[in-house]
Amino acid sequence: MQAADISTLESVALDATRDAAVAAYAWVGRNDQDAADAAATSAMRAALAEAPGRGTVVIGEGEKDDAPMLFNREVLGNGHGPDFDIAVDPLEGTSFSARDLPGSLATIAFAESGTMWSPGPGFYMDKIVVSAAAEGVVDLDDPPETTLAKVAEALGKKVADLRVMIMDKPRHEELIARVLQAGAAVQTPAGGDVGGSLAVLLPDHDVDLLLGVGGTPEGVMTAAAVRALGGGMLGRLAPQRDEEAEAIRAAGMSLDRIYDRDELVAGDAFFAATGVNGGALLGRPRVGDGMTITESLLITRGQIRHITHTTFD
Incomplete structure (x- = not known):
C-alpha cells in the first residue's frame, strides 16, 4: 500500500473502532453481551463500508462465540482504492462490557492484501x-x-x-x-x-x-x-x-x-483500538453536553499514538 492509502485507512480504522465503542457503550452494564456485540458490529460494518478500496475480513470473531459477526471472507469498502486484509473484534471483552468491568475494547487490524494468516476452523x-x-x-x-x-x-x-x-x-x-x-x-x-x-x-x-x-x-x-x-x-x-x-x-x-x-502477519500492518469500559489501557467514551469523547490507540510501524477524539452532535 502507498503512504497515502495507509494514512487514509488508518483514519478509517480509527473511525470504525470509535463508532463500535460508542455503540457498545450504550449497552455497558446491561448484562446483555450479545446486544452489545451486535451494536458494535453493526457500527463497525457501517464505518468500514466507506473505506476506500476492498477490505477482506480474513478473520472475524463471531463464529467462535456464536455471536453477531463480521464474517470471514466478507468484503467491505467502496471499491475505489487498494485491496487489504482485515482482522476484527468489534467488542473484545464482551463479558466485561455486560458487567461494566474495565477492559473491553473495540479492536481492528489492517494489513496488506494476502498477508494475514487464516486459521480456518481454528478458534x-x-x-x-x-x-x-x-x-x-x-x-x-x-x-x-x-x-x-x-x-x-x-x-x-x-x-x-x-x-x-x-x-x-x-x-x-x-x-x-x-x-x-x-x-x-x-x-x-x-x-x-x-x-x-x-x-x-x-x-x-x-x-x-x-x-x-x-x-x-x-x-x-x-x-x-x-x-x-x-x-x-x-x-x-x-x-x-x-x-x-x-x-x-x-x-x-x-x-x-x-x-x-x-x-x-506477513506484510505491513497496523492496529487500532478504542476503549469501551475504561481501564488502564484506554478510557471509556464520555457522552454529554452535545459531544462524545473517545480514547483510542493506533499502532503503526515503530509508532504508538494515543488519540483523544471529540465528536460534536
Missing part, C-alpha cells in the same frame, strides 16, 4: 508475546520455567522481577502455578486477550510477557501490533473441543506447527 491458539528486547529467544515447545529464564536474561532481569500476563481460565491453572513456583509475578485478568498482549508491547505498562491459550482472532490482531513494534510472538492452534480439532485436521492444518509473528 483458539497457544501464544507467547514478548517485547522487542526478547524477540527471537522464546519457543512454544519450552516449558514455562525455561521461557521465563530466557526472557529474564534477554531483558537483563531476574526471573523474580518478571511480570507475566495469563488469563484467569481453568485451562491455565497449571501454567499459573508453575510460573508462580518459578518466582515470577502473574497478572490474571478474566479475559482481554488483546489488552493483555498490548500491556507487553507498550512501554508504560509493567508486563514482560504473555502466555497461554486465547482466541485466534485476537492472536492475528495482536500479531499486527507486534509486527509494527518489532516485538516477538509465537502461536500454535490449540483447539478446546474435539470437534474443533477434527475440523482443523479435516482442513489439512497441523496442530503441531508453530507460527511466528511474520507468518501470522
Whole structure:
C-alpha cells in the first residue's frame, strides 16, 4: 500500500473502532453481551463500508462465540482504492462490557492484501508475546520455567522481577502455578486477550510477557501490533473441543506447527483500538453536553499514538 492509502485507512480504522465503542457503550452494564456485540458490529460494518478500496475480513470473531459477526471472507469498502486484509473484534471483552468491568475494547487490524494468516476452523491458539528486547529467544515447545529464564536474561532481569500476563481460565491453572513456583509475578485478568498482549508491547505498562491459550482472532490482531513494534510472538492452534480439532485436521492444518509473528502477519500492518469500559489501557467514551469523547490507540510501524477524539452532535 502507498503512504497515502495507509494514512487514509488508518483514519478509517480509527473511525470504525470509535463508532463500535460508542455503540457498545450504550449497552455497558446491561448484562446483555450479545446486544452489545451486535451494536458494535453493526457500527463497525457501517464505518468500514466507506473505506476506500476492498477490505477482506480474513478473520472475524463471531463464529467462535456464536455471536453477531463480521464474517470471514466478507468484503467491505467502496471499491475505489487498494485491496487489504482485515482482522476484527468489534467488542473484545464482551463479558466485561455486560458487567461494566474495565477492559473491553473495540479492536481492528489492517494489513496488506494476502498477508494475514487464516486459521480456518481454528478458534483458539497457544501464544507467547514478548517485547522487542526478547524477540527471537522464546519457543512454544519450552516449558514455562525455561521461557521465563530466557526472557529474564534477554531483558537483563531476574526471573523474580518478571511480570507475566495469563488469563484467569481453568485451562491455565497449571501454567499459573508453575510460573508462580518459578518466582515470577502473574497478572490474571478474566479475559482481554488483546489488552493483555498490548500491556507487553507498550512501554508504560509493567508486563514482560504473555502466555497461554486465547482466541485466534485476537492472536492475528495482536500479531499486527507486534509486527509494527518489532516485538516477538509465537502461536500454535490449540483447539478446546474435539470437534474443533477434527475440523482443523479435516482442513489439512497441523496442530503441531508453530507460527511466528511474520507468518501470522506477513506484510505491513497496523492496529487500532478504542476503549469501551475504561481501564488502564484506554478510557471509556464520555457522552454529554452535545459531544462524545473517545480514547483510542493506533499502532503503526515503530509508532504508538494515543488519540483523544471529540465528536460534536
